[in-house]
Structure formats: C-alpha cells, structure tokens
Amino acid sequence: MSVLAAVDTSVRLGTGESVVLWVLGPIALAGALGMVFSRNAVHSALWLVNTMLAFGVFYVVQDAPFLGAVQIIVYTGAIMILFLFVLMLVGRDSSDSVVETLRGQRVAATVLGVGFAGLVGAGIARATQDLDLVGLDAAQGDQGNIPAIAESLFTDYLLAFEVTSALLITAAVGAMVLAHIEREAGSRRTQKELSRARFLTDRPQTLPGPGVFARANSVAAPALLPDGTLAESSFATGTEPQEVEEMARPTGREQLGSPDAALGTLDPAPLDGDGPR
C-alpha cells in the first residue's frame, strides 16, 4: 500500500507545471475550436498559431526545450506564415462555402468526433493513470537536452536523418515544379502588340467605366454617350442599369444657339440678361 502511495506521489506534476497546464490547456483548446469554427480562413490560421504557441510552451515545460524552440520557429514562424502567404495568393474569401454537400455530414462528424474523443480520452486516461514519470534527467545526463538529442540523432538515427535531407530536397523541388508556370520565351505579349491588336478591332479606345459623365459614381449608373443616351458597353454585369437623375444639359445647336454664343461673348461683362447661359 505504501509503495503504491509512493508511486502515486512521484507521478504528480509540480505546481508550476500544473498551473501552466491549466492555463494553456484551455487556450490550446480554444485555439483548435476557433480554427475549426471560424468562417474566415485567415482567422483559422491565427487561431492555429495560438494553439501552436501553447504547444511550444508545453514542450519547454516537458523537458524538451529544443523541440519547443523548433515548434515556435518552424511551425508558427515558417509553416503558418506559408499558410498565410498561400491564403493571400489564393484569395482569402475564396469559396468558403457554407452549404452541406452531403446531408447530415456535419452532425455525423460532430457525433463521431465526440464519440472518438470520449473513447480515446477515456481509454488513455484509464490506461495511463498509473504511468511512471521517470523523467529525462538520467537519459540526458548532465549535458543537457540539446547535446543529448544531437548525440542520439547523429548516432542511432543517422540513417533517418540523412533520408530526411533527401525528403526536404524532394519537397523543395516538388513545390517548385508544382508552383511553376510554364511559359515559353517570348510568349508574353508586349504592350506594343496588345495596343496593335486593340486598334485592329472596331473599338480602339478603352471601355467606358460606369458613371462616366453621370452625376453618380455608383456602379449601377451607366456611362452616358455625348448625346445623353446610355452607353450599353458600360453596363455593369449583375446590376440593373439605372438612369441617374440628370441635370438638363444643352446638347444641340438649337439649344446652344450659334457657336459664338456657345463660346461666350467677347464682352467682358454682359450687362443685360441675353448673354450665354
């Protein structure tokens, strides 16, 4: 009985570590849940960064300072930034669809997840409740964590380490091949060729933007031709073109009078009211 009690006390973690676990465990959980449940993919990435930082602290607390540093540098520093880069390249709100393609899939996945967590968590908790806590002091001696890992890595695990280098090179080459756009030399059209091709069409000028000459800059306000009609080529797709309220403009010769009147008189100040409008 006393032996069991002694084992039980030796398994207990220290107070500081318990505090770390109680504080950072919920934070890691919240990060994971936030990653799954946030609609915006960028928010998901930031939640995951949160979880990974908590994991780095867990490693440091658990006598693995090297892994903790690697976790923070490689995971949160490199991998998550790579994720964010790709998110920005792909477009952060691209097709984050809410529709369920398989009916009842979410409910089934949630039930499955809760069941799995219950089974695995309870199983682990039961199987490891009297797990010994030997600690790494004997394994790494007085040389510390990093020299002990290096010694093991470059003796026992040397082959795996070398194979890792091949893996990394293959991954780098693969990423370059996959992300590369094949383009023959000289296949990109120059500005001169583009302009020449545009002048061969019946519309050499650029398309009018919406709202040109109109008194609103809404996309729904189409451009006006010089005679006041709507320019069909400027209709925005997806919206109903709306005629904006327009101040009556003199457009024809009869409204403007003679060209001289349209240009204004040469008199400095027309005293009577029959000057140009």
Added chain:
Amino acid sequence: MTLTWYLVLAAILFTIGAVGVLVRRNAIVVFMCIELMLNSVNLTLVTFARATGTLDGQIMAFFVMVVAAAEVVVGLAIIMSIYRTRRSASIDDANLLKY
C-alpha cells in the same frame, strides 16, 4: 495533475482536428486541421518520452516536424496549382478523378 492530462488534451485536440478535416470545405483549412493532428501526436510523443525516460520520443517528434514541413510545402503547392486551373480552393470542386 498527472501526465495523463497532457495525453487527454492531445487526444481531444486530435479529435478536433479530425472533425475539422471532415467538416471544413476550404482545402487550406483542411490542411491546417491536419497540422493540428500532427501537433497533438507530437505532444503525445514528448509526454511519453518524459514518462519513459528516453529521448527517442523527442527525436521522433522532431522527425514528424520535418516531415510535416515538407508535407506542407508540397500540399500548399498542390492547392495553389489546383486553384490556378479551377479558380477554387474548395475540396468539393476537385472532383475530376471521380468520373
């Protein structure tokens, strides 16, 4: 507080990652969920290394990190090339192998 809590936390996080893989439609988010699963397994490895008093678990976790980095690089390149041809990062749209 015992070491068991680390293992239970890792199991729960693994489950959350698995559910995320099943539920989410954006390929990049699915990838992040896979990263979360790898990370929780790493936590288990480190915890067991401490429990058994050997460094092998930590070295294994280190190799898992290396493999995860390579996997992320290749996977994100694949997602990008899919996006370039299909204009979508949704896993529902990549269904050409189905027919």
